[in-house]
């Protein structure tokens with residue numbers, strides 16, 4: 001099924017093969033003797049362990065070419081899943097320890113995106129995550145740093161990180177300025193923190209989409225607002241379970257939010273870190289959350305409509321999706 005992904009962090013989507021090669025390139029790690037060891041390294045005991053592992057793997061990205069090759073190989077893998085279009089986050093300020101200049105990381109990712117489009121026919125636009133955890137004082141500097149790159153590939157800013165420590169409203173002026181400069185604006189909200197953070201992303205940051213947003217379910221007034229305004233939510237089911245927001249599929253509110261008429265998309269977040277893929281996420285919607293094939297198709301189309309692609313590109317992707325469903329009409333009726 002042709003797919004569109006709107007919430008994937010390139011920093012958490014490297015391929016295990018490539019990271020293994022990087023570890024060897026930089027003198028190895030005595031605990032990592034095989035890909036299997038590496039896979040086991042990404043089984044987390046708790047959220048601090050996840051963060052610790054995140055920075056451990058960042059230590060092996062030491063030159064711009066490491067970033068370019070990593071993103072190129074990631075996009076190649078994503079194209080094998082028939083992801084035809086994605087809007088991917090990256091945060092070039094998370095590699096201080098490696099000493100790579102952030103603007104060189106931006107350029108490396110841009111090179112990878114262009115090479116991958118040519119070689120694998122996958123269109124990737126980029127959203128730079130200015131990251132809450134580095135504080136508001138750096139946020140405007142970061143916006144200034146990436147503004148010269150704003151264009152065909154770099155299209156927006158995002159806000160990930162600790163919602164509880166660095167509250168959403170703190171970044172209002174940065175988002176106002178980003179919007180004025182022509183960036184699309186999105187923010188993670190309503191993942192660790194509840195509805196208040198989502199309200200703030202909408203009212204203070206005036207975002208166009210909400211990353212996660214699942215905890216909107218705790219506020220009926222917010223659910224109604226999201227329904228009326230049709231503000232897209234980028235939901236990442238496996239991520240929410242792996243980080244402990246919900247204990248399992250039965251607790252997850254995707255199906256309930258969907259039945260209430262909200263504009264939902266499904267995404268993989270940090271696919272390598274969480275051991276998921278976008279194909280897996282769709283499979284979960286069908287097999288675990290009991291969405292019908294018709295509903296799956298609506299989620300698939302929601303992703304196209306909620307993307308920042310120009311209308312002409314959206315039309316082409318929807319035509320591709322329609323062809324898929326026409327070709328597979330028999331399997332839909334059988335379901």
Ligand SMILES: [Zn+2]
Pocket residue numbers: 007009160188211269270
């Ligand atoms: Zn995310």
